[in-house]
Amino acid sequence: MALQHGASFVPDEYLATLVLRHVGAVRDRLALECVSRVWRAVGQIPGVWQSQDLTLSGDVAARLTDARFRQVLRRVGPNLRSMVVNDAPAAFTGEG
Secondary structure: OOOOOOOOOOOOHHHHHHHHHHOHHHHHHHHOOOOOHOOOOOOHHOEEEEEEEEEOOHHHHHHOHHHHHHHHHHHHOOOOOOEEEEEOOOEEEEEE
16 A cells, blocks of 8 residues: 555654664654653653664764754763764863
8 A cells, every 4th residue: 555645654663662772863763752741751761762872973073062962862862872973063071
């Protein structure tokens, strides 16, 4: 059965959590959180990303502030082993 034009994928929080854990790029994870209330709620769950290694670069790093850095750390969870931030603004101090 083909999807009808305009059809959407609206998961519940459980399914959205599983999907979000398998999205590798930080930019894509943050973009999903902008799609709907369900994705936004799931994105706020501490440790939802389950990342061990994380690299912030490009547009995400360019807009990084200390407050946003704290939010990223909360989403990453306790299993983080390494984090690399490329091209962060001069005002960013990295104090989580």
